[in-house]
Amino acid sequence: MxxxxxxARVAHRGxxxxxxxxxxxxxxxxxxxxxxxxxxxxxxxxxxxxxxxxxxxxxxxxxxxxxxxxxxxxxxxxxxxxxxxxxxxxxxxxxxxxxxxxxxxxxxxxxxxxxxxxxxxxxxxxxxxxxxxxxxxxxxxxxxxxxxxxxxxxxxxxxxxxxxxxxxxxxxxxxxxxxxxxxxxxxxxxxxxxxxxxxxxxxxxxxxxxxxxxxxxxxxxxxxxxxxxxxxxxxxxxxxxxxxxxxxxxxxxxxxxxxxxxxxxxxxxxxxxxxxxxxxxxxxxxxxxxxxVKGRPNGDDCSNSELVRAYASHVATRLGAVRSALDDSKNNRPVKVVFNSRRNYDGRTLLRQLANEQQLVDGLKARHGSVLVEQVDFAKLSFEQQILKASEADVMVGMHGSGLAHCMFMQEDGILIEITEARGNLKTFRNLCKWAGKTYIAFPFTTQGQGGVRADEQAFSRVMDTSILIAGSYYNRVITAANSVAHREKPPRWAAG
Structure with a gap:
């Protein structure tokens, strides 16, 4: 027999x-x-x-x-x-x-x-x-x-x-x-x-x-x-x-x-x-x-689930995707926006493509020169690479699609902007985002034609301006809190314990 x-048990590098x-x-x-x-x-x-x-x-x-x-x-x-x-x-x-x-x-x-x-x-x-x-x-x-x-x-x-x-x-x-x-x-x-x-x-x-x-x-x-x-x-x-x-x-x-x-x-x-x-x-x-997977049709009003956050932390840790917000703040890391682009691949024509994505990206770069903006076709990445890429995002933007499930791995205080129909879509990614402790914004597209859907550029600019401001303030809060702890006077000996 x-x-x-x-x-032998192995330790993952980093x-x-x-x-x-x-x-x-x-x-x-x-x-x-x-x-x-x-x-x-x-x-x-x-x-x-x-x-x-x-x-x-x-x-x-x-x-x-x-x-x-x-x-x-x-x-x-x-x-x-x-x-x-x-x-x-x-x-x-x-x-x-x-x-x-x-x-x-x-x-x-x-x-x-x-x-x-x-x-x-x-x-x-x-x-x-x-x-x-x-x-x-x-x-x-x-x-x-x-x-x-x-x-x-x-x-x-x-x-x-x-x-x-x-x-x-x-x-x-x-x-x-x-x-x-x-x-x-x-x-x-x-x-x-x-x-x-x-x-x-x-x-x-x-x-x-x-x-x-x-x-x-x-x-x-x-x-x-x-x-x-x-x-x-x-x-x-x-x-x-x-x-x-x-x-x-x-x-x-x-x-x-x-x-x-x-x-x-x-x-x-x-x-x-x-x-x-x-x-x-x-x-x-x-x-x-x-x-x-429950509560998708009508949404769920629970948020900041310890179990969902622990799941995301476990997967990120095993893949080496854990980041330090304090280190990012000290290194003056810029706010990062990731566009989850939907494009045709392997002869397959995808629905729900954003026809004016490039105009939205160009406008964002023109208004926020210090913000790092990256367009990513997640379909061309391995699943592990997708998670690692999502873990870099302070703000993620994308059409309704399964790739938005990666919102769970975004930076702390991350913001997901889902471009979707004004009504009728499943609340799948809204739920995942909220359970993971992230901010969720549903942005309705305005028109739908042969080349895909279009988002109103002025309205999108306002939403992005606010999202980038929130993401930037998070890093400011982290570095302020760290400085406060570093310069805090030690308590008197009688106060210990």
Missing amino acids: ASIAGG TPRSSSLGILLVFGPVRGTESWRRFGELTPHARQCNAGFGFDLVTAWRSRGQVWCGKRGDADPKSLGGVFTSAAFSPEVEEGAKQSDTPLGPTRFACFKTRQHRHTGDDNFCAAEGVAIDTSMLARQKKEPHIFLFPPGTMQGTCSPRKDLWTAQAFTMWHAGWFQSYKQAQGSLQCDTVVEETVVFVSRDNWKHLYWQTAAFFNLFVMYNVAGVQPDSVRIVMLDYWPLGPFEAVMQKAFSNPDWPITTLEELGKQAGPRVCFRRALFSLPEYSAAI
């Missing part, structure tokens, strides 16, 4: 490293907003926002952890270590269960089923230990999405599922077929290979749409926080047979060990033998389960 183990993720990475070991609740009770609206888009969402997921197959009892919701170090996966053997002869130990599934803010149904993801998958039984779903199908018996383990919980209706979307394929082994599990790392199984409904891939990444971030998983301990295995696509590099850097290539379950079976056993595994949520 072979064993697959990962290589990237601050941390031994923890999410709430531990960004804000220290606190739950929800307990770090500032002592200053006053939250309003009902603030409580609702925290439950839907704050750290309370992670707490809610944790509190619903329950063993569905294996040792009875709930996963400990108080454990910051997550499900893999909680009571749900203690070394005790389930009463009456078969003792496995493999080094895996007894099989356990802990599932987290909850109803999120504005979701019409329950969402559910499961963590497993000691599970075997016979990859020779995999089938390909010919219609979209191109996921692998699990015929009965494809997934095996030593535990007996709870019949009151383990039903097709309890699992999200195509997860039902995978978990319904589970069969309790009659004897020990047979393994050609044991994968030693924590495996995260990812399935994509859409492999090349930036917005939906962002939703998939956000799901991974939330799940890792709930289960106590560190990216550098993760090997990602795809449960679909779409091309890996343009988002593979960011997925690998931000959500797995960068030294372990992403592969498909089918390829893993071909390389290591058909019967693959997994010591620890997470089955990721579908994109549609992400908290950030």
